[in-house]
Amino acid sequence: MTASTVTQYRPAQRPGRDGFAQLLRAEWTKFRTVRAWVIGLVIAVLVMIGVGLFGASAGGSSCQAVSGGPVRTGGACAPTFPAGPGGEPVTDSFYFVRQPLAGNGSITVRISSLTGLLPPANPGPVATDTRPGLVPWAKAGIIIKESTRPGSAYAAMMVTADHGVRLQNDFTGDTKGQPGAVTTTSPRWLRLTRSGDTVTGFDSADGTHWTQVGTVHLSGLATTVQAGLFATSPEYSVISQNFGGGGGGSILPSQATAVFDHVGRSGTWPASAWSGGYIGAAGGSGIGKYHQASGRFTVTGSGDIAPIVAGSGNSGDPGKTITDHLVGTFAGLIAVIVVATLFITAEYRRDLIRTTLTATPRRGRVLAAKAIVISSVTFVAGLVAAAAGVIIGAQVSHARGSLVFPVSWLTEVRVIAGTAALVAVAAVLALALGTVLRRSAAAVTIVIVAIVLPYILGVASILPVGASEWLLRITPAAAFAIQQAAVQYPQVNALYTPTSGYFPLAPWAGLAVLCGYAALALILATIMLRRRDV
Amino acid sequence: MSQAPLAERASAREAPHPERRGLPAGVPVRWASLREALHAEWTKLRTLSSTGWLLLGVIAVTVVVSASAAAATRCPSGVACPVDTTKLSLTGIEAGQAVVAILAVLAISGEYSTGMIRTTLTAMPRRAGVLAAKATILTGLVLAGGTVAVAGSLLAGRLILPGHGFTPARGFPLLSLAEGPVLRAAAGSVLYLVLIALLSLGTAAAVRDSGTAIGVILGLLYLFPIVAQVVNPHWYRHLQQIGPMTAGLAIQATTGLRSLPVSPWAGLGVLAAWAAAALLAGGLLLRLRDA
Numbered sequence: 001m002t003a004s005t006v007t008q009y010r011p012a013q014r015p016g017r018d019g020f021a022q023l024l025r026a027e028w029t030k031f032r033t034v035r036a037w038v039i040g041l042v043i044a045v046l047v048m049i050g051v052g053l054f055g056a057s058a059g060g061s062s063c064q065a066v067s068g069g070p071v072r073t074g075g076a077c078a079p080t081f082p083a084g085p086g087g088e089p090v091t092d093s094f095y096f097v098r099q100p101l102a103g104n105g106s107i108t109v110r111i112s113s114l115t116g117l118l119p120p121a122n123p124g125p126v127a128t129d130t131r132p133g134l135v136p137w138a139k140a141g142i143i144i145k146e147s148t149r150p151g152s153a154y155a156a157m158m159v160t161a162d163h164g165v166r167l168q169n170d171f172t173g174d175t176k177g178q179p180g181a182v183t184t185t186s187p188r189w190l191r192l193t194r195s196g197d198t199v200t201g202f203d204s205a206d207g208t209h210w211t212q213v214g215t216v217h218l219s220g221l222a223t224t225v226q227a228g229l230f231a232t233s234p235e236y237s238v239i240s241q242n243f244g245g246g247g248g249g250s251i252l253p254s255q256a257t258a259v260f261d262h263v264g265r266s267g268t269w270p271a272s273a274w275s276g277g278y279i280g281a282a283g284g285s286g287i288g289k290y291h292q293a294s295g296r297f298t299v300t301g302s303g304d305i306a307p308i309v310a311g312s313g314n315s316g317d318p319g320k321t322i323t324d325h326l327v328g329t330f331a332g333l334i335a336v337i338v339v340a341t342l343f344i345t346a347e348y349r350r351d352l353i354r355t356t357l358t359a360t361p362r363r364g365r366v367l368a369a370k371a372i373v374i375s376s377v378t379f380v381a382g383l384v385a386a387a388a389g390v391i392i393g394a395q396v397s398h399a400r401g402s403l404v405f406p407v408s409w410l411t412e413v414r415v416i417a418g419t420a421a422l423v424a425v426a427a428v429l430a431l432a433l434g435t436v437l438r439r440s441a442a443a444v445t446i447v448i449v450a451i452v453l454p455y456i457l458g459v460a461s462i463l464p465v466g467a468s469e470w471l472l473r474i475t476p477a478a479a480f481a482i483q484q485a486a487v488q489y490p491q492v493n494a495l496y497t498p499t500s501g502y503f504p505l506a507p508w509a510g511l512a513v514l515c516g517y518a519a520l521a522l523i524l525a526t527i528m529l530r531r532r533d534v
Numbered sequence: 535m536s537q538a539p540l541a542e543r544a545s546a547r548e549a550p551h552p553e554r555r556g557l558p559a560g561v562p563v564r565w566a567s568l569r570e571a572l573h574a575e576w577t578k579l580r581t582l583s584s585t586g587w588l589l590l591g592v593i594a595v596t597v598v599v600s601a602s603a604a605a606a607t608r609c610p611s612g613v614a615c616p617v618d619t620t621k622l623s624l625t626g627i628e629a630g631q632a633v634v635a636i637l638a639v640l641a642i643s644g645e646y647s648t649g650m651i652r653t654t655l656t657a658m659p660r661r662a663g664v665l666a667a668k669a670t671i672l673t674g675l676v677l678a679g680g681t682v683a684v685a686g687s688l689l690a691g692r693l694i695l696p697g698h699g700f701t702p703a704r705g706f707p708l709l710s711l712a713e714g715p716v717l718r719a720a721a722g723s724v725l726y727l728v729l730i731a732l733l734s735l736g737t738a739a740a741v742r743d744s745g746t747a748i749g750v751i752l753g754l755l756y757l758f759p760i761v762a763q764v765v766n767p768h769w770y771r772h773l774q775q776i777g778p779m780t781a782g783l784a785i786q787a788t789t790g791l792r793s794l795p796v797s798p799w800a801g802l803g804v805l806a807a808w809a810a811a812a813l814l815a816g817g818l819l820l821r822l823r824d825a
Contacts, residue, residue: 051761054761054765055765324764327761327763330757330760331753334749334753334756338746338749341745342746345745439744440744441636441639441745441747441748443745444744445636445748445752448748448752448756449752452756453628453756456628457625457628460759460760460763463603463607464607467607499763
């Protein structure tokens with residue numbers, strides 16, 4: 001080439017147009033034109049859906065596994081639970097001494113004693129006798145219930161073994177009343193008043209000074225309802241809470257007996273006599289009786305009036321949550337981390353970084369543009385995969401007859417969008433670490449190990465529960481809290497451990513931990529990129 | 535690279551070579567022997583500063599994670615603790631294996647990223663031999679590093695656990711290699727790391743790019759235990775039986791062997807099968823593909 005043929009290079013773009021938008025466009029072009037990265041992202045979406053699908057199809061308890069489980073029409077079978085007013089699966093079994101109440105009215109009682117029986121301390125081959133005692137949420141009191149159908153709406157005032165007086169309604173509602181245990185020297189007075197769809201609960205220590213505990217709305221409550229006295233006691237579980245993995249242990253029925261007197265009624269009570277009966281005996285053992293003598297009622301019951309907790313270990317694994325359909329996130333995340341790391345390390349390997357930094361000498365802006373491009377594309381990929389995973393997973397689980405715990409649409413949106421955000425932030429972390437280390441192998445390993453290994457150690461290893469919870473608080477794996485769909489009910493005793501799907505941090509707090517790591521890595525990467533020679 | 539002595543020896547032995555087609559007469563050509571390949575691979579790995587750091591990393595990560603797991607576990611008096619103290623003391627292997635994977639991946643991917651692989655394959659055209667030499671050197675390195683890591687982990691467990699309620703009086707004897715199950719767990723854990731290295735080497739030979747190779751390997755290791763958490767007991771057992779990590783780590787169990795999805799040595803066998811399959815695939819692709 002001779003000098004005469006050299007023409008001066010004139011940039012097609014006018015000066016002043018190399019703004020941030022151009023930088024974004026350049027990085028987007030780099031990403032889009034590397035076929036392996038696009039394929040990697042498509043693979044991430046596919047494995048995320050595919051692995052989740054496998055989890056959904058292999059997850060349901062099969063007919064053989066559930067002996068004597070009720071069989072549904074259509075051949076599919078699963079343990080069936082009554083559904084509460086909110087659609088959630090519930091336990092609704094208790095001993096009920098009742099009368100119909102027509103229209104508005106109220107019922108008042110005094111409870112002077114709550115005692116119970118626990119199963120043998122060491123249920124071994126040599127059965128010892130039951131022993132006196134109460135489980136923390138043994139309960140007895142008064143209840144106004146739509147009907148005797150398990151799962152129907154209700155409001156109840158009750159005394160509990162360890163949690164004082166409570167006003168509970170429709171399985172999930174729980175309001176605190178007077179604290180303290182009930183004894184003959186310190187009895188509790190309870191009152192429920194119905195007015196239309198509204199039921200108000202009162203408690204009192206002496207029967208004259210009443211305190212309103214709360215008001216609940218039972219929408220569409222029938223005119224004639226069942227009202228009366230009840231007693232019930234949840235299963236007694238001997239579960240070693242100290243160590244993960246060992247969710248076994250024995251779960252045996254317990255029972256509670258309460259003594260009621262000063263039973264007062266107002267309003268229209270068409271039947272003149274009380275009748276006793278067990279509600280929802282299928283779930284419990286059917287232990288229950290009542291005895292009435294000179295105004296005193298002694299009621300014994302076993303069971304619980306409460307929501308069924310996902311992963312509680314009660315009667316096996318009762319069902320799945322939408323979190324289970326997103327188990328593929330781990331697979332997709334690994335592919336995304338590889339692509340995000342290569343997005344920067346490939347520039348070092350191919351020396352393209354020299355061209356990039358010559359074109360844009362302000363290095364911080366290059367990193368920012370890369371972070372925006374990679375987080376946007378991975379967010380979209382995560383969103384598509386999570387939404388598809390949840391929707392298809394629900395279909396598969398439904399077709400196989402496994403129970404999926406219903407969640408509100410807000411929770412569903414939080415889980416899906418949160419999963420996409422989790423993937424995007426992990427990609428930024430990988431990009432930043434790739435910039436710091438400039439080597440893909442080390443960066444990919446560190447990010448995968450930091451995000452995935454604490455989860456494995458916390459959920460599927462022999463670490464004690466305390467250590468697992470700390471791992472899921474301080475490591476990037478805390479972000480998986482955003483996927484938790486299982487609800488923790490304070491009024492139900494269960495194993496709320498990482499192994500059963502309960503994270504120690506609130507959903508957004510967990511994601512914030514990962515964001516913190518990503519921000520730190522990004523700052524470090526910016527400093528290193530500016531200070532270092534290429 | 536110690537190519538000089540190789541060239542001298544090559545000129546000394548100028549046996550005509552069947553593969554010299556197209557080469558001008560007088561250029562000495564012969565294949566490097568397996569011993570020379572081993573020597574070359576050893577020199578390559580030895581002279582990389584990353585090798586030493588990664589081996590140290592294997593030891594440090596394994597011992598620190600193991601010691602932390604032991605330190606985090608307490609057995610309060612009056613409570614039955616269903617804990618396998620040997621397995622607990624070797625928890626760090628689950629993290630240390632990731633560093634072993636990096637070491638093994640870089641042994642071959644590093645050559646692809648720098649173009650060194652062309653020199654290597656020119657000097658040693660028997661490509662399976664190159665892979666075999668790399669596998670041999672890696673085995674030696676990981677055996678050495680893994681032994682130190684496992685010994686350190688068990689020592690940490692022996693020192694920490696008795697102070698946390700795991701005393702001989704309560705049925706937790708001091709960890710000692712003189713006991714058969716502990717020795718099996720310790721030796722098996724070292725072998726586990728070796729097999730992870732071979733699995734990684736084979737995968738990296740097939741995939742070539744280091745980042746992608748690490749992703750594939752860690753996915754293979756970590757996905758089985760995670761997916762096993764959400765499936766029913768039937769599938770849970772199957773996933774535990776076929777996963778390279780879940781099956782391989784069965785070797786660490788010293789208690790409750792009957793309830794394990796796969797017995798200790800059979801589990802390590804499963805991992806060995808994975809490693810053999812990866813090496814086979816890597817070797818075949820190395821032979822069939824252009825470098």
